[in-house]
Structure formats: structure tokens, C-alpha cells
Amino acid sequence: MTPSDVLIIGGGPGGLSCAITLASARSKSWFGNRTITVLDDGRSDLHRAWLNNAPGIEPGTHGSDVLQRMQRQFLQFEVGDIHHAHVTSLTRDPWCVHCDDKRAFAGRLLVLTTGYKHREIEGLPGAVVPHHPEGKRGRIALTHDGQYRITDHAHVAGVLAGGSSQFAIAAGIGAQVAVDILCVWAGKRTHVHDTPPER
Numbered sequence: 001m002t003p004s005d006v007l008i009i010g011g012g013p014g015g016l017s018c019a020i021t022l023a024s025a026r027s028k029s030w031f032g033n034r035t036i037t038v039l040d041d042g043r044s045d046l047h048r049a050w051l052n053n054a055p056g057i058e059p060g061t062h063g064s065d066v067l068q069r070m071q072r073q074f075l076q077f078e079v080g081d082i083h084h085a086h087v088t089s090l091t092r093d094p095w096c097v098h099c100d101d102k103r104a105f106a107g108r109l110l111v112l113t114t115g116y117k118h119r120e121i122e123g124l125p126g127a128v129v130p131h132h133p134e135g136k137r138g139r140i141a142l143t144h145d146g147q148y149r150i151t152d153h154a155h156v157a158g159v160l161a162g163g164s165s166q167f168a169i170a171a172g173i174g175a176q177v178a179v180d181i182l183c184v185w186a187g188k189r190t191h192v193h194d195t196p197p198e199r
């Protein structure tokens with residue numbers, strides 16, 4: 001099994017934002033032939049949302065439409081795939097995740113962004129703690145170092161990182177994790193900013 005460079009578990013706003021931001025660096029020389037894999041079982045909270053307050057998104061947009069757009073946006077960079085998969089356990093060195101249909105995926109870096117309701121994955125790195133901003137029973141977060149790193153080669157993003165449940169916050173943490181990974185790959189502080197072509 002060839003490991004992806006980044007294996008993202010969870011394809012909600014947190015995971016897809018991370019994937020898009022990583023993939024947007026594909027034309028940098030230091031990006032090389034890196035690949036990104038997203039695993040998702042289709043239960044994003046955003047499917048239930050009717051967005052009027054997500055910055056830059058037309059009010060009245062259905063959350064499912066935003067997820068589809070984000071999936072297309074990631075795939076158009078052609079540096080990775082999205083697999084419909086339900087992850088049940090994971091092991092490390094390198095990260096290897098196992099799914100309920102017996103498939104397995106490997107990755108050098110792991111990004112966990114499975115939302116704050118799901119705790120069915122065995123072998124999660126870090127500690128599972130109550131999700132304080134929401135204050136509702138059963139909501140969880142993973143502990144991290146304050147910069148979304150759980151342990152070597154493992155990050156947490158989206159509401160699972162402890163942020164409040166808003167599209168912009170989940171997506172923002174996903175983008176921050178991606179930028180931190182890009183900085184390691186580039187060997188310097190970096191981010192991708194595109195500008196329109198000269199007219």
C-alpha cells in the first residue's frame with residue numbers, strides 16, 4: 001500500500017478546507033509529487049445547514065451544495081482523491097487506517113477532522129475530552145498543543161479541534177493546519193496567495 005503524504009479522516013468543512021489549501025500549493029517546486037487522500041462517510045453536520053451567515057457564501061445556500069463545491073474544488077487540483085469510507089481504527093508508523101469494509105489506507109501525516117459527535121475510531125492519538133464551547137453532552141474534542149498538533153505527524157482540525165460549531169471556524173482551522181504542513185514541506189514560513197493574471 002503506497003502511503004499518501006496526507007491522510008485526512010473527515011470530509012466536512014474542516015477536512016475539505018485542509019485538503020483544498022494543501023492542494024493549492026501543487027505548482028510550488030517543493031510540493032513535488034505529494035498526494036492527499038480524504039476519507040469520509042457522508043455524515044457532515046453541514047448537510048443539515050441552510051447557510052445565511054457563512055462569509056462569502058450566498059445567503060440561503062444549502063450546506064450540501066457547499067460540500068459538493070468543496071469536493072470539486074479539491075479534486076480539480078488533481079493531487080488526491082476522496083473515498084467514501086467509514087474508518088473504524090488506526091495504527092501508526094506510518095499511519096494506517098482500517099475501514100468497516102476491510103479497506104485500509106496509509107499516510108505519512110494524519111489529519112483527524114471527524115466532527116465533534118463521532119468517537120467510534122479505535123486507536124485515536126491524543127486524549128478525547130469534552131467539547132467545551134458547545135457545552136452539550138456527548139460532544140467531543142481531541143487535545144492538541146494549541147497549534148492543532150496532536151503528536152508527531154498528526155493534527156486535528158474542524159470542530160474536533162475544539163472550535164465553536166460554525167462553518168467558517170471549522171474551515172479556518174482546516175486551512176491553518178494545511179498552512180502549517182506546507183511550511184514544513186517548504187522549509188520556511190509560506191502560504192499560497194494567487195493574484196489575477198495581468199491584463
Ligand SMILES: Cc1cc2nc3c(=O)[nH]c(=O)nc-3n(C[C@H](O)[C@H](O)[C@H](O)COP(=O)(O)OP(=O)(O)OC[C@H]3O[C@@H](n4cnc5c(N)ncnc54)[C@H](O)[C@@H]3O)c2cc1C
Pocket residue numbers: 009010011012013014015039040041042043044045046047048049050051052053054063085086087088113114115116118120121157158159160164165166167168170171
Ligand atoms: C442543523 C445545523 C445547522 C447548522 N447551520 C449552520 C449555519 O447556519 N452556519 C454555520 O456557520 N454553521 C452551521 N452549522 C455548523 C456546521 O455545520 C459545522 O460547524 C461544521 O459542519 C463542522 O465542520 P467539521 O468539518 O468540523 O465537522 P463535520 O461537518 O461534522 O464533518 C465531519 C466529517 O467526518 C466524517 N466522519 C466522522 N467519523 C468518521 C469515520 N469514522 N470515518 C469516516 N468519516 C467520518 C463525517 O461523515 C463528516 O463528513 C450547522 C450545523 C447543524 C447541525
